[in-house]
Amino acid sequence: DQQVKQNSPSLSVQEGRISILNCDYTNSMFDYFLWYKKYPAEGPTFLISISSIKDKNEDGRFTVFLNKSAKHLSLHIVPSQPGDSAVYFCAAMGRGADGLTFGKGTHLIIQP
Amino acid sequence: NAGVTQTPKFRVLKTGQSMTLLCAQDMNHEYMYWYRQDPGMGLRLIHYSVGEGTTAKGEVPDGYNVSRLKKQNFLLGLESAAPSQTSVYFCASRQQGAGTEAFFGQGTRLTVV
Numbered sequence: 594d595q596q597v598k599q600n601s602p603s604l605s606v607q608e609g610r611i612s613i614l615n616c617d618y619t620n621s622m623f624d625y626f627l628w629y630k631k632y633p634a635e636g637p638t639f640l641i642s643i644s645s646i647k648d649k650n651e652d653g654r655f656t657v658f659l660n661k662s663a664k665h666l667s668l669h670i671v672p673s674q675p676g677d678s679a680v681y682f683c684a685a686m687g688r689g690a691d692g693l694t695f696g697k698g699t700h701l702i703i704q705p
Numbered sequence: 706n707a708g709v710t711q712t713p714k715f716r717v718l719k720t721g722q723s724m725t726l727l728c729a730q731d732m733n734h735e736y737m738y739w740y741r742q743d744p745g746m747g748l749r750l751i752h753y754s755v756g757e758g759t760t761a762k763g764e765v766p767d768g769y770n771v772s773r774l775k776k777q778n779f780l781l782g783l784e785s786a787a788p789s790q791t792s793v794y795f796c797a798s799r800q801q802g803a804g805t806e807a808f809f810g811q812g813t814r815l816t817v818v
Contacts, residue, residue: 635796636809680745688803690736690755697747
């Protein structure tokens with residue numbers, strides 16, 4: 594049973610517009626949520642995170658929103674740039690050391 | 706800064722052969738992880754370690770063994786490779802503490818024929 598779900602395998606957005614990537618989770622024990630970006634033939638790189646006690650975290654063009662009651666988070670990228678084309682993974686973890694639980698990823702394509 | 710380095714980057718094995726994947730990190734991180742990524746499956750945790758000399762099972766541990774003899778190194782072993790272990794393997798490490806982000810290596814693409 595998937596604990597972290599990214600229901601959109603791909604998303605196409607025009608350059609300069611907003612990209613919104615969505616993620617849902619089922620485990621109420623998750624305390625931290627992270628977004629990773631992955632280019633082909635490279636490892637995932639950390640993008641932004643949010644603690645469960647917050648509902649928003651912003652870092653430059655990237656903002657993550659958390660709706661704890663709906664068990665839903667989203668990543669907003671504004672404005673979208675060609676270099677943002679990549680696979681984005683949503684991940685979650687508890688307070689312990691037992692690793693991240695990942696969604697299946699969303700392939701974001703930024704069109705010129 | 707090297708960060709997390711995985712060796713080798715590519716490998717082809719025959720069914721039944723054994724091999725060891727090496728992960729090295731230079732950030733003095735306590736926690737280390739091995740994941741596998743399969744098409745359409747995201748990353749799944751194989752084994753992890755919370756410190757030198759410790760290991761624990763993750764979501765998909767069968768067919769793999771690990772060792773953490775030194776804090777900076779985390780080894781993943783396949784004793785008898787199977788075609789189902791064809792995958793891309795990623796090692797990651799992170800600082801001790803709640804909510805710290807994990808840093809990933811560049812991956813090892815393993816094919817078992």
